[in-house]
Amino acid sequence: MKRGLPIVLIVVVVTAVLIVLGLTVAAPTSAGTVGLVRRSGLPGFSSNADTPQQAMSNFLVDVQKRNWDRAFASLERTSQALTEKQFEQEWTGANGGLRSFSSLEAFDARPLHATDSDAQMRVRLDWATPVGPVEDVRDLHLTKRGDQWKVVWNETPRPNVPAQVVPVNYLRWDLVTGSASGAEWGSHNVDAPRVRILSMNAVDTAEGAVVMGEVVNEDTIPAFVNVNATLVDAAGNVIDDETSFDKILHVLLPKQVSPYRIDFPNFSLKKVKNVRIDTKATLVPASSDPVIGVMNQKLGQDAQGHAVLQGDLLNQSGQTVNIPHVIVSFYDNNGKVVWVSDGYVEHALLPQSSEPFAVELPKSLAGKVQNFHVVVNQYSMENS
Amino acid sequence: MRTPSRFMLQLLSGGIVICAAAMYSAAADAAPQVTLNASKATPRQVEPLTERAVLRDYKSAWTSLTQALASSSLDPLNGLFEATADKWLTDAVKDQQSSGLSRRYLNQNHQVDAVFYSPEGDVIELHDTAEYDLEILDGSKTIHNEHVIVHYVVLMVPGAERWVIRHLQAVPQF
Amino acid sequence: MSWSISTVWKTLRPGFWVLSLAVSALCLTVALCAQDITLQAPSDAVAGKAAKIATTGSGSAKFYLLGPSTAVKRDVQLGQDIALAPDEVQSAGRYVAIVCAGSCANADFFVAPGKPVSLVFLVHPSRAPVGKSGLISGVAMPFDEYHDLVLTPAAVDFQLSAKSGTPVSHAVETHDGAAWFRISSGKSAGPLQITASMNDVVARRVVQQVASDPCNLRIKGERTAQGIEVETDPVRDCDGNPVPDGTIITFTAKGGDETSTVDAPVKKDVARARMSAKGPVVISAASGVVMGNELRLGGQ
Numbered sequence: 001m002k003r004g005l006p007i008v009l010i011v012v013v014v015t016a017v018l019i020v021l022g023l024t025v026a027a028p029t030s031a032g033t034v035g036l037v038r039r040s041g042l043p044g045f046s047s048n049a050d051t052p053q054q055a056m057s058n059f060l061v062d063v064q065k066r067n068w069d070r071a072f073a074s075l076e077r078t079s080q081a082l083t084e085k086q087f088e089q090e091w092t093g094a095n096g097g098l099r100s101f102s103s104l105e106a107f108d109a110r111p112l113h114a115t116d117s118d119a120q121m122r123v124r125l126d127w128a129t130p131v132g133p134v135e136d137v138r139d140l141h142l143t144k145r146g147d148q149w150k151v152v153w154n155e156t157p158r159p160n161v162p163a164q165v166v167p168v169n170y171l172r173w174d175l176v177t178g179s180a181s182g183a184e185w186g187s188h189n190v191d192a193p194r195v196r197i198l199s200m201n202a203v204d205t206a207e208g209a210v211v212m213g214e215v216v217n218e219d220t221i222p223a224f225v226n227v228n229a230t231l232v233d234a235a236g237n238v239i240d241d242e243t244s245f246d247k248i249l250h251v252l253l254p255k256q257v258s259p260y261r262i263d264f265p266n267f268s269l270k271k272v273k274n275v276r277i278d279t280k281a282t283l284v285p286a287s288s289d290p291v292i293g294v295m296n297q298k299l300g301q302d303a304q305g306h307a308v309l310q311g312d313l314l315n316q317s318g319q320t321v322n323i324p325h326v327i328v329s330f331y332d333n334n335g336k337v338v339w340v341s342d343g344y345v346e347h348a349l350l351p352q353s354s355e356p357f358a359v360e361l362p363k364s365l366a367g368k369v370q371n372f373h374v375v376v377n378q379y380s381m382e383n384s
Numbered sequence: 385m386r387t388p389s390r391f392m393l394q395l396l397s398g399g400i401v402i403c404a405a406a407m408y409s410a411a412a413d414a415a416p417q418v419t420l421n422a423s424k425a426t427p428r429q430v431e432p433l434t435e436r437a438v439l440r441d442y443k444s445a446w447t448s449l450t451q452a453l454a455s456s457s458l459d460p461l462n463g464l465f466e467a468t469a470d471k472w473l474t475d476a477v478k479d480q481q482s483s484g485l486s487r488r489y490l491n492q493n494h495q496v497d498a499v500f501y502s503p504e505g506d507v508i509e510l511h512d513t514a515e516y517d518l519e520i521l522d523g524s525k526t527i528h529n530e531h532v533i534v535h536y537v538v539l540m541v542p543g544a545e546r547w548v549i550r551h552l553q554a555v556p557q558f
Numbered sequence: 559m560s561w562s563i564s565t566v567w568k569t570l571r572p573g574f575w576v577l578s579l580a581v582s583a584l585c586l587t588v589a590l591c592a593q594d595i596t597l598q599a600p601s602d603a604v605a606g607k608a609a610k611i612a613t614t615g616s617g618s619a620k621f622y623l624l625g626p627s628t629a630v631k632r633d634v635q636l637g638q639d640i641a642l643a644p645d646e647v648q649s650a651g652r653y654v655a656i657v658c659a660g661s662c663a664n665a666d667f668f669v670a671p672g673k674p675v676s677l678v679f680l681v682h683p684s685r686a687p688v689g690k691s692g693l694i695s696g697v698a699m700p701f702d703e704y705h706d707l708v709l710t711p712a713a714v715d716f717q718l719s720a721k722s723g724t725p726v727s728h729a730v731e732t733h734d735g736a737a738w739f740r741i742s743s744g745k746s747a748g749p750l751q752i753t754a755s756m757n758d759v760v761a762r763r764v765v766q767q768v769a770s771d772p773c774n775l776r777i778k779g780e781r782t783a784q785g786i787e788v789e790t791d792p793v794r795d796c797d798g799n800p801v802p803d804g805t806i807i808t809f810t811a812k813g814g815d816e817t818s819t820v821d822a823p824v825k826k827d828v829a830r831a832r833m834s835a836k837g838p839v840v841i842s843a844a845s846g847v848v849m850g851n852e853l854r855l856g857g858q
Contacts, residue, residue: 170823171804185467185550186680186763194683198847216846220685220768220802255771255846256806256821288804288823295818295834316820316832374819390569427738468705472627472649479629487624500736503695504682509734520624520656522631527622528656528664537707537735539699553707554626554652556668558734 049074052119052142055149056109060123063091064104076143078154090155096322096381097348102129109140117144122303131246131323131344139303161352166318170288173222193223195252195281201337202275205362209264211275212340214329214373217252222286225252225279229262232274239271240264247342249327249375251286258375259329261340290317292324294374295354299366302358307366309341310358313349313376321349325377326357333370349378416450416492418443420510425498428505435498438508438540441547442496449473450489456480466541469549490517496538505542507550511558512536595619595636595657599667603642605650605704606672610639611665619659625669626651650706671708674700679754679761686743686750687770689797694765695740698754700732709735715755720767721748743767747799769799775850777809777843785834786811786855788841792827800827805845807831813839 049055055074062071072084093099105128112120118141125136141152200213211229227248230241242262249258297311313324324345332338343359361369420439422430430438444464451460458477465473480486493515500509513535520528535558539551598612613619615636623630623642626649634640636659647653650671656664681696696716700708714737719725723744730737737754743765744750750765773796779788788809793801807829811818813836820831833841835855843850 170825173804184676184761185678187761191682191684218846220805222804253821253823254802254805257808257846288806288825291820291822291831293818293820293831293833297817297819298815311816311818314834372817375821393569427740471705475627476625476629479627483629483631485622485624485629485631487629499734502680502697502736503738503740504680506680506682507697509736511734518654520622520654522620522622522658527658527662528654530664532666534652537709539707551705551707552626553650553671554668555650555709 049149050147052114052121052149053109053111055142055151056121056123056140059151060104060107060109060125064107066092074150075153076145076150078152082153082155087153087155093347095320095348095350097346098129098131098134098323098344099127099346100348102127102134102346105133112139118142119149127346129344129346134344134346136346137302137304161350164318164352166351168289168318170291172287172289173285175283175285190283192283193217193219193221193225193252193281195219195223195225195279197227197277197279198257199337200275200277202269202272203338204269207263207265209267209269209272210261211264211277212259212261212329213277213337214257214259215248215252215279216257217254217281220254222254222284223252223281224250224284225258225281226250227260227262228278228280229264230276230278231264231267231269231272232276233271234273240267246325246377247327247340249377251284253286253288256375257373259327259337259340259373261342290315290319290321290351290378290380292316292321292349292376292378294326294376297372297374299361299369299372302360307361307363308358309361309372309374310356311374312354312356313345314354315349315351318351319380320351321378322381323379324349324355324357325379326359327375327377328359328361329373330361330365330369331371331373332368335371338368339365416443416446416489416494416516418446418494418496420496420498422498422501425501425508428501428503430498430501430508434505434508438498438510438547439496442494442510442512442538442540442549444546445549446489446492446494450492452477453480453487453489456486463543464546464548465550465552466543466548467550469552472552484523486521488517488519488521490519492516508540508547510536510538510540512538595659595661595663597655597657597663597665599653599655599665600642601667603647603653603667603669604672605669605702605706606644606648608644609642609647609669611642611655612639613637613657615659617659619657622656622658623653624656625649625653628653648704650702650704671706672702672704674708674712674756674759675703676701677714677754677756677759677761679763681752681763681765683765685766685768688743688745688747688767688795688799689770691742692740693743694750694752695738696752696754696763697736697738698732698756698761699736700756700759707735708732712756717753717755718750720744720746720750722746745797769801770795770797771848772801772805772807772845772850773848775807775843775845775848777841777850777853779841779853779855781855785832786839786841787830787832788843788853789830790824790828790843790850793824793829793845794827801845803827805829807850808844809833809841810844811835811839811841813837 049058059074068088072087106126108124109121112122121140123138123140127134142149143152195217198214198216202211217223227244231239233239242264244260244262247261252258293314293316295312295314299309302308309328327342329337330339341359345355345357347355349355422435448460448462448464495513497511499511515533517531535555537553537555540547541550595615600609603609613636617636618633619636621632621634621640628646647669650669652668654666656662678699686693698714711731713729713731716728716739717725728739747767747769750767753762772793776791779786803824805824806821809820809831811833818833822829822831838856841853
């Protein structure tokens with residue numbers, strides 16, 4: 001015991017010294033150099049924002065730690081109408097949107113250019129969401145005020161939708177299953193909805209094999225649709241089978257067409273002789289509402305130079321769409337589906353409002369795409 | 385050699401002879417042999433995949449029926465029967481449980497013909513000429529043993545994952 | 559001690575013969591003691607009707623009856639008829655009757671189905687687009703009171719009647735216990751009543767005849783302050799039947815390098831959508847795989 005006490009004291013003292021050093025020593029910088037900013041997991045303390053990267057780091061750390069007061073105070077706002085609450089909602093989400101269930105896991109900020117009073121940084125934000133990791137890339141502008149750099153926030157507040165009554169008189173379908181007891185064979189016959197595969201295309205990619213195409217509901221009632229694909233080798237043996245999972249518009253209204261995409265990670269089509277496609281369609285209650293328009297769609301490039309299809313979703317109904325999910329089929333000049341992409345919109349789509357979306361397309365295919373078709377899957381808490 | 389040892393050896397040998405003469409060959413039941421000819425089904429032609437599935441599931445059904453009636457247990461039935469076929473088998477097994485009877489179907493050979501396949505493919509009728517050894521036991525005692533050829537009319541319907549027997553009815557002739 | 563074959567055989571031989579003689583004597587005794595039991599099974603048993611099995615011999619015996627849904631054991635008196643209760647022979651099929659008194663005797667017999675009291679009637683599809691050849695089919699199978707399939711050939715009368723038009727009748731004899739039909743769907747949407755009848759046994763089904771794919775899909779539109787309001791003419795199939803409400807019409811507006819689409823449901827025969835486009839725009843509509851006309855509107 002007597003021998004142990006000095007050792008314990010030494011350990012405690014060394015630990016305290018290391019903590020103090022860790023908290024107080026700043027990263028070495030030299031004047032005029034704009035460096036990388038990276039943070040993940042544990043947040044760190046902020047210090048004076050005397051460089052653009054320090055200002056960016058402070059800002060993003062405050063966002064990650066949800067220090068909204070400090071983050072908002074550190075901004076240079078272009079619109080004085082923006083309130084702290086609106087700024088906070090931009091980061092935390094609202095109205096049950098995907099962002100409401102997400103957390104900022106990590107960020108990475110790289111300098112684009114800088115002068116003595118102005119800087120531009122590209123920020124990559126890694127969000128953990130219920131639908132998987134989502135990456136958001138933004139270009140943020142910083143400006144020097146006195147001896148402090150500030151992030152310029154030029155987001156304007158979202159327009160308020162005026163209060164109004166929106167009649168809902170679109171058709172809805174309910175499902176009555178009927179009682180099974182005493183049912184005669186064949187007396188309770190309601191056929192499953194008729195769906196048909198319109199096209200199928202199997203390609204090899206760097207990540208594995210992909211089977212994609214389009215499916216149509218040929219029936220007069222809604223269908224809950226899943227598409228399965230089975231890869232078969234030359235001997236007739238099954239190599240693998242997968243389902244479309246969320247890369248399909250699951251609830252297809254009558255005569256509605258949806259893309260589908262089935263991924264086979266780490267498989268190559270070299271050993272595949274046959275692809276068997278199987279659709280499963282079941283009866284499901286559904287509603288024609290909400291109607292979502294997909295406006296201003298065009299192919300372009302995002303800030304990182306990736307080929308994207310971007311546009312705006314317009315909610316033409318009176319119901320909030322909490323989590324919109326965009327699925328796009330891309331066609332070549334023969335009308336063949338060459339790719340299917342999807343992406344979730346992080347903010348809820350309010351009634352009579354619009355939200356932008358962007359869905360990436362592999363660069364190698366961008367030149368081949370002549371046309372595209374966008375459908376919107378949607379999750380509304382009111383309907384769940 | 386001493387007399388007691390010789391006597392013991394004789395007794396043991398005699399016992400072996402009696403047991404061999406009386407012993408029932410309890411070799412594990414071979415799986416039923418089933419062949420299916422779907423070429424004569426009308427009005428709809430049986431698709432090759434359907435033919436394979438019907439053959440596979442019919443064979444599985446007979447395997448589970450055999451096990452259920454041999455062990456007087458409902459466990460082997462396993463969703464391969466529905467409606468009337470399931471009810472009849474369940475009643476038979478329950479009767480066997482209360483009476484202590486059981487029956488064994490041995491050395492089964494089924495020659496099956498598909499004779500009717502509905503236009504929508506929702507029911508298929510099979511004619512099964514089944515040849516097997518039927519053994520009936522009261523407890524562990526065999527009370528009946530015969531080699532038979534029985535004609536079955538079978539209705540099978542497509543279930544969620546397999547074809548199931550909805551009706552299994554023996555008839556004097558087709 | 560040596561274990562050669564000849565040594566072992568010499569040792570075993572006396573015991574072997576003694577044992578064999580003992581077993582033979584036992585079997586002979588049993589055989590001499592056994593009765594001459596016979597069973598006479600019913601020749602025309604019908605499902606659910608009491609039957610009897612005649613026996614010879616005397617004394618008590620154990621009776622066993624095994625059938626498709628039966629496994630019965632009880633004590634009986636030989637020389638008397640064994641009564642089979644209706645519920646013991648409810649299921650049509652092969653039965654084995656066994657009587658044991660010392661030795662066992664058996665007889666097998668078939669129970670035939672009773673007269674048909676119900677028709678299983680399978681009709682597909684439950685929803686049929688109009689004007690399609692050979693689309694609607696049905697299968698009827700007669701069953702007796704105890705759900706036995708009646709295989710005796712009998713006539714089934716299929717009658718089909720739509721809202722408009724005269725009823726159509728079609729008689730088919732069952733073969734292997736099944737009768738079937740196939741017809742084309744009519745030209746008018748609405749319920750199609752189908753009955754299958756065999757004497758006084760009737761089964762009814764309804765097939766909803768629904769509009770086929772839209773035909774001559776036409777759209778019209780105009781610019782308003784809110785954007786471009788576009789709507790279809792009443793959407794009908796090629797036989798003039800209005801497509802059901804909820805059918806999706808996809809409107810597409812292409813102007814410059816931008817495209818806008820709206821999937822709008824038909825409501826009271828017409829689908830409407832509001833689209834946004836500033837410059838000259840070409841608007842088209844599609845439903846499933848059917849394309850409509852194009853509409854060109856100038857810029858604002």
